[in-house]
Amino acid sequence: MKxxxxxxxxxxxxxxTSIKRWEIAQFANAIRDSxxxxxxxxxxxxxxxxxxxxxPTFYTKFTFSGDKKFFATLGIDYKKLLDGGREYKYYxxxxxxxxxxxxxxxxxxxxxxxxxxxxxxxxxxxxxxNKETKEKLWDSISTFIVFH
Amino acid sequence: MRDKLNFEEISEGLELPEVKKGPINRQQxxxxxxxxxxxxxxxYDEGFAKQMGISGCIAHGMLVMxxxxxxxxxxxxxxxxxxxxxxxVGMTNENDTLSFTGKVIKKYxxxxxxxxxxxxxxxxxxxxxxxxxxxxIAM
Numbered sequence: 001m002k003x004x005x006x007x008x009x010x011x012x013x014x015x016x017t018s019i020k021r022w023e024i025a026q027f028a029n030a031i032r033d034s035x036x037x038x039x040x041x042x043x044x045x046x047x048x049x050x051x052x053x054x055x056p057t058f059y060t061k062f063t064f065s066g067d068k069k070f071f072a073t074l075g076i077d078y079k080k081l082l083d084g085g086r087e088y089k090y091y092x093x094x095x096x097x098x099x100x101x102x103x104x105x106x107x108x109x110x111x112x113x114x115x116x117x118x119x120x121x122x123x124x125x126x127x128x129x130n131k132e133t134k135e136k137l138w139d140s141i142s143t144f145i146v147f148h
Numbered sequence: 149m150r151d152k153l154n155f156e157e158i159s160e161g162l163e164l165p166e167v168k169k170g171p172i173n174r175q176q177x178x179x180x181x182x183x184x185x186x187x188x189x190x191x192y193d194e195g196f197a198k199q200m201g202i203s204g205c206i207a208h209g210m211l212v213m214x215x216x217x218x219x220x221x222x223x224x225x226x227x228x229x230x231x232x233x234x235x236x237v238g239m240t241n242e243n244d245t246l247s248f249t250g251k252v253i254k255k256y257x258x259x260x261x262x263x264x265x266x267x268x269x270x271x272x273x274x275x276x277x278x279x280x281x282x283x284x285i286a287m
Contacts, residue, residue, distance in 0.1 A: 023183075030183035031214040032169065032176065035221065047226075056221065056229045057214040060184050068185075078188070079200060083209045085281075087233035141233075 001148060003109050003120045007074055012066035012104040016131055021052045021096040028055055051095040059088065059140050063126060065104040070124065074106070076146050084121070084143035091136045099131035107141075118148040153225050155255075155262040155287045162252040164223050164266065169215055170245035172207050177242060180211045207240040212279050216268050219248040220283050227285035230263070234281035244272045253282070262287040 021041070028038035036043035037053060044052045064070040071081065094100065104126040112121050122144040128137040177191045186208055189196040197205050213234040220232075240246065247270070254265035263286055270279045 026179075027183040027214075030176065030179040031211065031218060033214075033218040033221075035218075055214065056217040056232055057210060060186070060210045060214070083236050085233065085235040086210065086213060087231070088229070089231055090229050093228065 001075075001077075002111070003074055003076070003122065003146060005109060007106045008109050010106045012064065012070065012073070014101055014103045015062070015065040016099065016101045017062070018099045019054060019094060019096050023061070024052050024054060024058060024096055027058055027061070031055070031057075049095060051097050054094045054096075056088065056090070058094075059126075059128060059138055060086075062100075062102045062128060063104070063140060063142060064124075065102050065126060070104065074122070076122075076144070080147040082145040082147075084145045086143070087139075087141040089139040089141070091138060092130075094128070094137050100128050100137065101131045102126055102128040116147055120146045120148070122146060153223070153227065153287065155264075158252055158255055158264055158287075160252055160255050164219075164250035164252075164268075166247055166249050167219055167222070168245055168247045169219075171243045172211070172240065172246070174205065174242060177205060177207060177211070180208055180214075184208065184210060186210065202239070203241075205242040207242070207244070209234075209236040209279070212236075212240050212246065212270055213281070215246065216248060216270055216279060216281060220250065220266060220268065220285070223250070224264075224266075224285045224287075227264075227287050229283060230286050231284040232281070233283075234279050236278070237280055238272075238276050238278045240270075240272065240278045244278075246270045246272060246278065 025039045107123040107125045110121050124142045126140045250268040253267050267282050
């Protein structure tokens with residue numbers, strides 16, 4: 001099934017959160033990264049950080065803003081879905097204690113033809129900003145493949 | 149003082165030492181589901197995976213990207229990620245051990261800052277490529 005093109009440009013509601021030290025430690029443990037800067041504030045400070053820094057893929061927690069029902073909203077069937085890839089652009093680093101806002105937008109939906117037949121390629125971009133300064137922190141660009 | 153990688157000593161074509169990580173067991177898949185908030189049962193419920201036509205549980209693509217991220221960070225030390233992209237080209241199955249390899253493909257200066265671009269690949273123990281990608285690091 002072809003996805004509804006009216007979703008191109010659709011913005012999901014804005015979300016906000018504060019980055020917590022324990023969430024960074026939990027994430028670092030899950031990816032089995034033993035770097036002490038993710039677990040110990042003194043180690044992070046010794047390395048010149050103001051607090052515990054976010055690992056580069058920590059923002060995967062914030063892939064979708066709003067109610068996180070990205071696939072349901074677009075009418076995407078999990079059985080026809082393939083995660084194509086992810087790109088992060090980093091503008092400014094993020095640390096435990098930072099308050100952030102983030103929002104997901106459907107950037108494009110394009111039809112392509114591959115080995116498994118026709119598909120829609122959906123590109124979604126989530127932009128994270130510092131809540132107080134409004135400084136842009138990162139873009140997370142997700143590519144999803146949805147077979148017709 | 150943070151460990152430093154000497155920009156002058158890095159050359160295009162330089163290969164990063166290979167690192168193996170794993171096996172990625174069920175415990176890690178459950179840990180990653182709760183740490184990332186991605187609770188797709190494909191990653192920790194074998195019965196569900198089989199219903200989806202897959203022979204067993206598979207790792208989250210983002211778990212593998214995260215492990216690639218650690219691999220690059222461990223090498224780049226104080227370097228700051230500017231860009232990081234990964235294509236998910238094959239499935240990583242439960243209990244796979246991944247080997248990570250990388251190469252510096254570009255080294256350049258821009259606005260007085262030093263950058264290196266690295267290409268990375270993750271492969272399973274039976275040589276299946278699961279991700280390919282690249283990162284730009286400010287040194």
